[in-house]
Amino acid sequence: MNLFKIAWTYLRIGVMNELQYRVNFFIQILQSVIAVATGLIGLSLVFGQVDNLSGWSRPELLAVMGVHILMGGVIRSAIQPNMERLMNDVLNGTLDFALTKPADAQTLVSVREFRFWQLTDVLVGLVILVIAVIQLQTKMYALQIVAFLAALILGGIMLYCVWLMVTSIAFWVIRVGDIVDLFQGLFAAGRWPISVYPDWLRTGMTFLVPVAFAVTMPAEAVTNRLTSESMLFAFGLTLLFMLLARGVWLLGLRSYSGASA
Amino acid sequence: MRRYVEYFLATARISILSQIQYRVANYFYMIGMIAEPVIYLVVWSTIAKQLGGVVGGYTAGAFAAYYIVWTLVRNMNIVFTPFGWENRIREGELSMSLMRPVHPIISDIAYFSGWKVVVIILWIPIAIFLAWIFKPTIEFTVLKAIVFFIAIWGAFLIRTMLLSLLGMITFWTTRVSAIFDLYFALELILSGRLVPMTLMPAWVQNLSNYLPFKYTFFFPIDALVGNMSTNELWMGIGMQIFWITLGASLLSLVWRVAIKQFSAVGG
Numbered sequence: 001m002n003l004f005k006i007a008w009t010y011l012r013i014g015v016m017n018e019l020q021y022r023v024n025f026f027i028q029i030l031q032s033v034i035a036v037a038t039g040l041i042g043l044s045l046v047f048g049q050v051d052n053l054s055g056w057s058r059p060e061l062l063a064v065m066g067v068h069i070l071m072g073g074v075i076r077s078a079i080q081p082n083m084e085r086l087m088n089d090v091l092n093g094t095l096d097f098a099l100t101k102p103a104d105a106q107t108l109v110s111v112r113e114f115r116f117w118q119l120t121d122v123l124v125g126l127v128i129l130v131i132a133v134i135q136l137q138t139k140m141y142a143l144q145i146v147a148f149l150a151a152l153i154l155g156g157i158m159l160y161c162v163w164l165m166v167t168s169i170a171f172w173v174i175r176v177g178d179i180v181d182l183f184q185g186l187f188a189a190g191r192w193p194i195s196v197y198p199d200w201l202r203t204g205m206t207f208l209v210p211v212a213f214a215v216t217m218p219a220e221a222v223t224n225r226l227t228s229e230s231m232l233f234a235f236g237l238t239l240l241f242m243l244l245a246r247g248v249w250l251l252g253l254r255s256y257s258g259a260s261a
Numbered sequence: 262m263r264r265y266v267e268y269f270l271a272t273a274r275i276s277i278l279s280q281i282q283y284r285v286a287n288y289f290y291m292i293g294m295i296a297e298p299v300i301y302l303v304v305w306s307t308i309a310k311q312l313g314g315v316v317g318g319y320t321a322g323a324f325a326a327y328y329i330v331w332t333l334v335r336n337m338n339i340v341f342t343p344f345g346w347e348n349r350i351r352e353g354e355l356s357m358s359l360m361r362p363v364h365p366i367i368s369d370i371a372y373f374s375g376w377k378v379v380v381i382i383l384w385i386p387i388a389i390f391l392a393w394i395f396k397p398t399i400e401f402t403v404l405k406a407i408v409f410f411i412a413i414w415g416a417f418l419i420r421t422m423l424l425s426l427l428g429m430i431t432f433w434t435t436r437v438s439a440i441f442d443l444y445f446a447l448e449l450i451l452s453g454r455l456v457p458m459t460l461m462p463a464w465v466q467n468l469s470n471y472l473p474f475k476y477t478f479f480f481p482i483d484a485l486v487g488n489m490s491t492n493e494l495w496m497g498i499g500m501q502i503f504w505i506t507l508g509a510s511l512l513s514l515v516w517r518v519a520i521k522q523f524s525a526v527g528g
Binding site: 035 | 461
């Protein structure tokens with residue numbers, strides 16, 4: 001399909017661009033290691049006091065941490081760079097260049113950037129997840145792995161949709177950089193399973209910033225907590241988010257008044 | 262000297278006026294920052310409840326008090342970042358500040374001091390809201406309040422010195438993001454930003470006594486919400502003065518060497 005071909009081409013350009021700066025890879029590894037070490041210290045402080053947190057054992061929370069780092073890597077490599085560029089384009093009026101191209105504009109603005117080295121975090125997250133699964137000493141069935149991957153993909157799509165909606169606000173208010181900070185702060189809450197949080201916060205983390213689906217649900221798949229009902233619910237919600245995001249994007253685009261690029 | 266005071270006050274006043282203009286942006290920023298302490302607070306009050314009410318001397322209410330005061334201290338701790346220094350040096354903006362007859366760090370401090378006034382005012386409704394939700398337990402005394410008020414400005418100055426020193430590394434190299442990350446990770450653990458220091462293993466607490474980080478987070482917060490003796494309170498302020506003086510001396514030393522490295526590109 002044409003759209004996939006476009007995405008693939010941009011991905012290749014992005015990777016080739018990044019491969020020129022190889023030192024960045026080592027810096028990225030160093031940063032990932034620091035982030036993991038801080039996370040582990042946080043976990044060990046908690047488990048120095050108790051042997052479970054709201055029913056989640058240490059290896060189970062390690063699994064949550066793994067998914068959180070992995071998802072963070074996905075956001076920083078594929079979602080956030082595109083959305084930041086979109087924000088700047090709206091601010092400067094350079095979105096014209098994307099709009100005049102003969103392809104779907106939403107697809108275009110969503111695939112233009114790709115930060116290859118940020119994928120380090122995806123790898124690091126996976127390693128942590130594997131370690132957690134080994135520590136859990138439960139058998140992983142093929143079905144569980146499929147459920148995990150499905151949950152991961154649905155969560156990723158939902159996060160993308162929310163980012164697109166938030167970024168689309170830029171069409172009306174121009175300066176949205178601070179909203180992005182807000183989003184990142186809330187995503188950090190995904191470091192812990194959402195069952196820890198009080199109800200009002202849990203609702204926000206489920207529907208406003210779907211970290212519940214993006215982080216807790218894949219972790220639930222790995223730790224044998226996921227029911228088929230919640231999986232179906234997530235699927236329905238993803239479709240809804242996609243429609244909503246499309247709607248907000250189209251509505252926002254109408255307010256775009258390119259400031260002579 | 263009088264000229265300096267006048268300059269300082271004028272810069273602070275400009276900062277207050279311009280930051281009030283951006284009050285909505287400021288608010289978004291401050292609300293985004295609240296996620297972090299709320300996460301810590303929720304996790305640690307869950308643990309306290311699981312253990313029957315208290316962990317490391319803190320009840321759920323005491324954690325609430327700690328992390329609500331945390332939000333103000335965190336805001337006071339925002340200073341000109343090392344990333345800002347990198348930008349300033351790489352883009353050659355620094356040339357302009359060098360032309361002025363005032364040290365750039367003096368004008369940084371003046372500008373951020375003014376901003377803090379706005380931040381403190383904006384913080385009050387946030388604190389009331391958080392207190393309404395999380396029900397902190399706190400005992401005020403006049404002395405604690407006075408020491409706290411001094412200590413948050415002390416924390417601001419210590420952190421200005423530390424982060425400016427860190428930022429000056431960019432005079433030599435611009436590949437510094439990993440160094441900055443390492444610094445922020447150390448600070449997170451050794452300052453009391455992650456958890457009250459009393460929850461840390463003994464050797465970490467011990468180590469933190471010999472480092473400045475604790476005096477930028479744990480000390481100001483604990484001064485207000487904890488049970489320090491009068492002696493300990495003033496000792497803490499004394500340590501803050503010590504670290505500010507040491508930081509300022511180091512800064513002026515490094516500055517003299519660093520500025521020779523600077524070759525302006527445009528600006």
